[in-house]
Amino acid sequence: MALTNEHIKQKLIEKFGDQVKNFTEPYDLLTFESPKEINLKVLNFLYDDEELKFRFLTDLCAVHYPDKKGKELAVVYHLHNLVDNVRIRLKVFTGIEKPDVYTATGLFSAANWMERETYDFYGVNFIGHPNLKRILNVEEMDYFPMRKEFPLEDQTRTDKDDEMFGRGGN
Amino acid sequence: MTEHHIKLPEGSIEKTTTTLNLGPTHPATHGVFQNILELDGERIVSAEQTVGYIHRAFEKIAERRPLYQITTLTDRLNYCSSPINNMGWHLTCEKLLGIKTPKRVDYLRIIIMELARISDHLICNSIVGVDAGAYTGFLYVMQYRELIYEIYEEVCGSRLTTNIGRIGGxxxxxxxxxxxKLEKFLREYPRVLKEFENLFQRNRIFMERTMSTGTISAERALNYGFTGPNLRATGVDYDIRVHTAYCSYEDFQFNIPVGNTGDNYDRWLVRSQEMWQSLSIIEQAYHKVQEFKGAEAEVYHADVPEYYLPEKEDVYTKMEALIWHFKIIMGEINMPAGEVYNSVEGGNGELGFYLISDGGRTPYRLHFRRPCFIYYQAFEELTKGGMLSDAMITMSSLNIIAGEMDG
Known part of the structure; x- marks a missing residue:
């Protein structure tokens, strides 16, 4: 029997109850959230379960939502079951004041650099990571550049005026 | 008799290994990245990689650009096969926007993507040869990469950073x-590829240099997030073209070549075999393209006025076309809110695009899954205990492209 999204959802709810929530299926990819305290338990369950077998970490990245108070940062895991060829997406939200999330490096060697990249750009502090330091940016950098409070261009520039195009203007 | 060795200060521990700084700019790294190697004689004790020398903040830049302007950023990821990146991006946008492309567009895209795969693998395999001391193959096949680039030129006007295709076609x-030129390529290239294989495949020196060096098991490779030819060389037949067929790949007959030892030699063989498969796919696609007759043979894009620029002639003569042209150019079109992950089989493996739209004109968040960045972390494990000169071959047989790695 093919592994369906509904079945995965049932198994997760059976195991974790109402701790895993907000199940959606954007573009047929099962997406759900778990509290950050149990992210490793969820990942381990998905990895070890004989039916689920989500043993390939496709991608790990973060997203910044400045308006969501108390859960500004989301760490997004894309997992893949290569046997049944099913993908799922797990989101773990954390507050920006204390962005601590447990590391997945124990489970996936691939998570090492992906988590360093996420730390580098969003400042997510992966607890237990063997070597959590900046990877793409210079080590002296003292901010996390992909956060939304850093606009791409200098907002005080006056030589690029949107007024001509019916936008912005004073 | 006087003693010749240098007197170390009192209390210092004598170091028995040598530190070698390989890179960031070194002719053998074929890209800008650094390796700090600890050597015991010629054996590698440990290797630490420093990456990010050409990091260009594409993900940040993308948050300020409308969809069609992001294509040029994807060019600069794996610049040996830019068209695959471009197509991957267009396919991601089309998935988000719900655009269905005509079959002829899909087949033309497949021709371009497979040509790009050939040029990517060709460079990788011939560079492995160069690093093993065989320069001839590299110079010989350059001619055919040139022919592939000429085909790109006819289609889009540029060669390396192609920006080929648009959303919808x-x-x-x-x-x-x-x-x-495509016919010429299909006619002449098989002979050249055969000759190129003859130079290496059963060449005693090449085999001894590449066999059982840079070895990784299937299990470790999966744990390290390997994809593409590097994963297939370990014996795992994971190919996105087959597993999650996109762009009508399901209409084609081809095999997934796999290796079994996951060493440099197997990676070379897998890439070589993939070129044969790509050739066969191009031939099939070209036949399918020729079968379109009449008006169908002129179709090269889907009908999506919101995202596909109108004909220049129409812009000057038709009001509606002018409006769309203006709206597209000024980036005034809101895209639907949504969250989409789409991946294509790039030259190096699974090239993924994770796009979050909040309904605005630009992506809220765009993340590139760059295969190079993910598998390069295994470099230490691949080379530890091996010889320095084998590590150079391992590096090129993994096909590490700095542009893709640093994003």
Whole structure:
């Protein structure tokens, strides 16, 4: 029997109850959230379960939502079951004041650099990571550049005026 | 008798290994990245990589650009096979926007993507040869990469950073010269590829240099997030073209070549075999393209006025076309809110695009899954205990492209 999204959802709810929530299926990819305290338990369950077998970490990245108070940062895991060829997406939200999330490096060697990249750009502090330091940016950098409070261009520039195009203007 | 060795200060521990700084700019790294190697004689004790020398903040830049302007950023990821990146991006946008492309567009895209795969693998395999001391193959096959680039030129006007195709299709139809060059390629390339293989495949020196060096098991490779030819060389037949067929790949017959030892030699063989498969796919696609007759043979884009630029002639003569042209150019079109992950089989493996839209004009968040970045972390494990000169071959047989790694 093919592994369906509904079945995965049932198994997760059976195991974790109402701790895993907000199940959606954007573009047929099962997406759900778990509290950050149990992210490793969820990942381990998905990895070890004989039916689920989500043993390939496709991608790990973060997203910044400045308006969501108390859960500004989301760490997004894309997992893949290569046997049944099913993908799922797990989101773990954390507050920006204390962005601590447990590391997945124990489970996936691939998570090492992906988590360093996420730390580098969003400042997510992966607890237990063997070597959590900046990877793409210079080590002296003292901010996390992909956060939304850093606009791409200098907002005080006056030589690029949107007024001509019916936008912005004073 | 006087003693010749240097007197170390009192209390210092004598170091028995040598530190070698390989890179960031070194002719053998074929890209800008650094390796700090600890050597015991010629054996590698440990290797630490420093990456990010050409990091260009594409993900940040993308948050300020409308969809069609992001294509040029994807060019600069794996610049040996830019068209695959471009197509991957267009396919992601089309998935988000719910655009269905005509079959002819899909087949033309497949021709371009497979040509790009050939040029990517060709460079990788011939560079492995160069690093093993065989320069001839590299110079010989350059001629055919040039021919592939000429085909790109006919289709989109540029060669390396192609910006080929648009959301919904191509910017223009393929002209006759493009098809003539494609025919020339299909006619001449098999002989050249055979000759190229003869230079290496059963070459005693090449085999001894590459066999059982840079070995990784299937299990470790999966744990390290390997994809593409590097994963297939370990014996795992994971290919996105087959597993999650996109762009009508399901209409084609081809095999997934796999290795079994996951060493440099197997990676070389897998890439070589993939070129044969790509050739066969191109032939099939070209036949399918030729089967379109009449008006169907002129189709080169889907009908999506919100995202596909109208013909220049129409812009000057038709009001509606002018409005769309203006709206697209000024980036004034809101895209639907949504969250999409789409991946294509790039030259190096699974090239993924994770796009979050909040309904605005630009992506809220765009993340590139760059295969190079993910598998390069295994470099230490691959080379530890091996010879320095084998590590150079391992590096090129993994096909590490700094542009893709640093994003």
């Amino acid at each position: 191509f910017e223009r139809n393929f002209n006759d010269i493009a098809f003539q």
